[in-house]
Amino acid sequence: MRKRHKHLEFEINLIPAIDLLSVCICFLLLTAVWLHVGALNVKQAVGGQPASETAKKPTVWAQINAQGDVMLDVRDARVPAKLAKAKISGKDGKLDLEGIKNIAMQLKTAEPSLTTVLIQPQAATVYEDIIDVMDQFKKQGLIDLGVSPL
Amino acid sequence: MLNESVVKTSSFHSVIGESSVIAPNSEKKTRNIVSDLLLTALIDAFSILVIFLLMSFSSTGELLMMGKNMELPKASADMLDRNPVVKLDSGKLFLEDKEVTADGLVQALLDLRKNFQESRPGEEFPAILTVQADRRAKYEQLSGIVQASAHAGFADIKFAVVMK
Numbered sequence: 001m002r003k004r005h006k007h008l009e010f011e012i013n014l015i016p017a018i019d020l021l022s023v024c025i026c027f028l029l030l031t032a033v034w035l036h037v038g039a040l041n042v043k044q045a046v047g048g049q050p051a052s053e054t055a056k057k058p059t060v061w062a063q064i065n066a067q068g069d070v071m072l073d074v075r076d077a078r079v080p081a082k083l084a085k086a087k088i089s090g091k092d093g094k095l096d097l098e099g100i101k102n103i104a105m106q107l108k109t110a111e112p113s114l115t116t117v118l119i120q121p122q123a124a125t126v127y128e129d130i131i132d133v134m135d136q137f138k139k140q141g142l143i144d145l146g147v148s149p150l
Numbered sequence: 151m152l153n154e155s156v157v158k159t160s161s162f163h164s165v166i167g168e169s170s171v172i173a174p175n176s177e178k179k180t181r182n183i184v185s186d187l188l189l190t191a192l193i194d195a196f197s198i199l200v201i202f203l204l205m206s207f208s209s210t211g212e213l214l215m216m217g218k219n220m221e222l223p224k225a226s227a228d229m230l231d232r233n234p235v236v237k238l239d240s241g242k243l244f245l246e247d248k249e250v251t252a253d254g255l256v257q258a259l260l261d262l263r264k265n266f267q268e269s270r271p272g273e274e275f276p277a278i279l280t281v282q283a284d285r286r287a288k289y290e291q292l293s294g295i296v297q298a299s300a301h302a303g304f305a306d307i308k309f310a311v312v313m314k
Contacts, residue, residue: 014189039227123290139226
């Protein structure tokens with residue numbers, strides 16, 4: 001009796017796989033999100049509660065002007081006088097982000113309970129500068145951010 | 151062997167039939183016009199592309215429509231949730247894509263709150279506002295939004311940023 005050899009070599013039909021992958025790629029290309037938009041949470045710096053009724057907690061008041069200078073005023077916190085009233089001058093009209101980062105780091109080390117920063121921009125202050133300052137403080141653990149209206 | 155090729159079963163079959171296989175050393179002297187494609191490499195490339203696109207696919211969070219001239223500032227931020235959006239685009243204010251005046255923003259926000267409470271009685275109004283503005287905008291333009299949100303009882307503001 002003749003032994004029948006089982007045919008082991010075969011080819012997979014790849015066309016449906018290619019079709020499926022092509023459809024997948026088209027769908028994903030159309031629905032992919034290339035720009036991830038997030039949110040920087042900010043609270044109202046000026047509330048309706050009277051100042052006398054508000055519990056005093058360590059707070060940094062940060063004024064930003066249009067030249068990129070940031071003036072810090074730390075209130076109700078035990079920090080060295082040099083840090084309590086600090087000015088970080090801008091460079092060529094831009095913020096000195098490294099300087100802000102260093103000061104924020106020193107403030108957090110001197111007063112670990114310091115978490116609140118209130119931003120006081122001026123009319124000509126650029127929106128991006130406000131966000132950059134808040135971002136630098138947030139990165140150093142000063143997470144309760146507020147912004148005051150003009 | 152090549153006669154059993156996948157090309158034979160593909161769409162080429164019906165059009166060019168037997169000439170869809172490559173046979174350079176065969177005794178047949180006819181010139182073949184279609185070569186057997188190496189499909190494995192193509193599928194590898196497609197698979198990598200699909201995996202990359204799946205990783206960049208996002209089905210959560212909120213999508214914001216941005217104008218041609220609008221660039222958001224960059225910051226390390228949290229996920230953007232669904233909240234009423236106030237957009238400052240080319241000096242004009244939009245609340246949920248409807249143009250509003252600076253003076254009418256407080257009333258529009260109060261109306262929004264009222265509509266929410268009427269449509270969902272008993273449910274607490276979130277009172278969070280998302281602000282979307284160009285990174286080059288001056289604060290004098292944004293200050294009005296901050297003030298209006300305070301007057302309308304929106305305690306929290308979320309500034310829309312591009313995640314770093």
